[in-house]
Amino acid sequence: MLELKNISYTVDDNHEIIKNISLKIDGGFTVITGPNGGGKSTLAKIIAGIITPTEGKIYLDGEDITDLSITERAQKGVSFAFQQPVKFKGITVRDLLTLASGKTIDFNGACNILSEVGLCARDYINREVNASLSGGELKRIEIAMIIARGTKLSIFDEPEAGIDLWSFNSLIKVFDRMHEKINGSIIIISHQERILKTADRIIVLSGGQITEDGTQETVYPELFDEMRTCGKLEEGGDR
Amino acid sequence: MDQMQLNLLKEIADIHGVPEGAYNIRSNGQSIGRNSTANITIETKTDNPGINIIIAPGTKKESVHIPVIISESGLTDLVYNDFYVGEDCDVTIVAGCGIHNCGDQNSGHDGIHTFHIGKNAKVKYFEKHYGEGDGNGENIMNPTTVVHLEEGAYMEMETAQIKGIDSTNRITKGTCAAGATFIVHEKLMTHGHQFAKTDFAVELNGEDSSANVVSRSVAKDDSRQEFFSDIVGNTKCSGHSECDAIIMDNAVVGASPKLTAASVEASLIHEAAIGKIAGEQLIKLMTLGLTEEEAEEQIVNGFLK
Numbered sequence: 001m002l003e004l005k006n007i008s009y010t011v012d013d014n015h016e017i018i019k020n021i022s023l024k025i026d027g028g029f030t031v032i033t034g035p036n037g038g039g040k041s042t043l044a045k046i047i048a049g050i051i052t053p054t055e056g057k058i059y060l061d062g063e064d065i066t067d068l069s070i071t072e073r074a075q076k077g078v079s080f081a082f083q084q085p086v087k088f089k090g091i092t093v094r095d096l097l098t099l100a101s102g103k104t105i106d107f108n109g110a111c112n113i114l115s116e117v118g119l120c121a122r123d124y125i126n127r128e129v130n131a132s133l134s135g136g137e138l139k140r141i142e143i144a145m146i147i148a149r150g151t152k153l154s155i156f157d158e159p160e161a162g163i164d165l166w167s168f169n170s171l172i173k174v175f176d177r178m179h180e181k182i183n184g185s186i187i188i189i190s191h192q193e194r195i196l197k198t199a200d201r202i203i204v205l206s207g208g209q210i211t212e213d214g215t216q217e218t219v220y221p222e223l224f225d226e227m228r229t230c231g232k233l234e235e236g237g238d239r
Numbered sequence: 240m241d242q243m244q245l246n247l248l249k250e251i252a253d254i255h256g257v258p259e260g261a262y263n264i265r266s267n268g269q270s271i272g273r274n275s276t277a278n279i280t281i282e283t284k285t286d287n288p289g290i291n292i293i294i295a296p297g298t299k300k301e302s303v304h305i306p307v308i309i310s311e312s313g314l315t316d317l318v319y320n321d322f323y324v325g326e327d328c329d330v331t332i333v334a335g336c337g338i339h340n341c342g343d344q345n346s347g348h349d350g351i352h353t354f355h356i357g358k359n360a361k362v363k364y365f366e367k368h369y370g371e372g373d374g375n376g377e378n379i380m381n382p383t384t385v386v387h388l389e390e391g392a393y394m395e396m397e398t399a400q401i402k403g404i405d406s407t408n409r410i411t412k413g414t415c416a417a418g419a420t421f422i423v424h425e426k427l428m429t430h431g432h433q434f435a436k437t438d439f440a441v442e443l444n445g446e447d448s449s450a451n452v453v454s455r456s457v458a459k460d461d462s463r464q465e466f467f468s469d470i471v472g473n474t475k476c477s478g479h480s481e482c483d484a485i486i487m488d489n490a491v492v493g494a495s496p497k498l499t500a501a502s503v504e505a506s507l508i509h510e511a512a513i514g515k516i517a518g519e520q521l522i523k524l525m526t527l528g529l530t531e532e533e534a535e536e537q538i539v540n541g542f543l544k
Binding site: 048050069070071074075078079080082086088089090091092095096099100102145149 | 455483517519520522523524525526527528529530531537538540541542543544
């Protein structure tokens with residue numbers, strides 16, 4: 001179980017990005033949504049250890065991981081999929097899957113993982129994870145790494161960002177499959193209605209604070225009423 | 240050969256003992272083993288130290304290994320190796336030099352390789368330079384490769400220097416006749432106080448000739464690297480050079496790509512990029528459970544793979 005206690009994050013000019021957030025996530029499919037600049041991506045990076053909170057504590061299965069590095073958190077079972085997948089020169093899909101799983105991945109092993117995200121191992125296993133791959137392909141490889149890790153907590157930061165409609169449709173299918181086979185907790189940062197509809201729980205973050213937290217049935221109608229009137233949910237990056 | 244010599248051969252040419260096919264193994268300035276085949280003749284030069292390698296026209300799927308190993312501290316070996324590759328050949332040539340220097344004096348090897356590649360011949364050429372030893376003497380290598388490609392000829396050259404060479408001046412020159420293709424892939428890593436200079440110069444003289452020069456390098460510690468490339472297009476042709484370097488610690492890297500078009504039909508491109516390892520790459524691999532040091536090693540190894 002992930003628990004955040006009184007987490008705050010303030011940048012140099014005393015601007016509070018995250019304001020005293022406390023929450024518990026214990027399994028299931030949680031989507032964190034809200035307007036741009038609300039602090040969603042910052043919160044995701046705080047959980048993964050990429051950003052250090054200025055106040056508060058983070059617990060994973062009861063253990064205080066607040067002061068642990070990115071590496072240590074990863075080794076304890078936290079996975080993080082980037083909003084913009086990172087490209088490498090000379091590092092192949094097989095290399096990354098091997099590093100992600102912590103063991104040598106053979107063709108069949110790669111096939112099992114890549115087929116989960118709709119990619120054929122034969123076409124991709126030896127491809128470099130570089131700019132020759134499209135945004136949609138990179139996203140799917142990013143997700144494949146999370147599947148290969150199979151950790152207790154997986155965080156996806158705006159998986160829909162920067163991909164076309166066709167790739168997005170494939171992505172939704174991937175999340176549907178992940179939802180069916182869910183093992184541990186999955187957190188998705190997203191603005192997308194179709195991703196929100198896959199959620200067991202929706203948390204709305206606005207102005208660095210949680211403004212809504214509940215099931216899809218309770219949060220979703222209110223959220224979209226608000227969206228229709230204010231146009232708050234938008235596509236695009238978040239801080 | 241003793242175990243140390245065998246290890247050097249493995250490092251530079253990935254061979255275990257005596258290679259198959261034609262070969263000449265040079266150790267401490269002397270040939271210690273040679274084999275010619277029906278299609279490939281290796282003979283001692285009469286005008287300079289070194290050998291002539293003559294490959295009969297039409298020779299296909301054969302290989303030549305000509306590794307050089309030096310274990311004598313203070314020895315500077317100069318060798319001229321000339322390759323005459325007949326028309327319509329398809330062959331693989333493996334060269335390279337390994338130095339084991341446990342002494343206080345500098346050891347060096349200057350290998351000057353000249354290739355005359357006949358019409359429509361295809362050559363894959365591998366060259367690896369490697370140094371080791373715990374002495375105070377430096378390991379110095381100055382390889383010069385000169386390539387003349389006749390009409391329709393093709394040469395792909397892979398050259399690597401990953402470890403143990405304190406100073407190197409690597410010169411590669413080429414001329415391409417009509418329809419000829421010259422491809423060079425260089426991998427280079429320096430550390431400590433090492434210095435490496437790379438100097439490519441290719442003249443595209445024949446219609447529809449092409450050259451592609453790609454250099455990837457990593458400079459660590461206090462090492463220095465200089466990269467020069469000069470592609471001259473004298474006719475309808477295409478040329479591309481790319482220098483991509485990762486800089487770390489206190490290293491210094493310079494890149495000076497140059498293009499000269501002497502024809503409106505010449506299409507020439509150069510790219511040069513020098514930068515540190517991207518922070519996002521380190522973070523990505525750390526989210527997979529690697530330490531920062533392990534992530535850095537993976538990124539460097541991948542870059543030079």
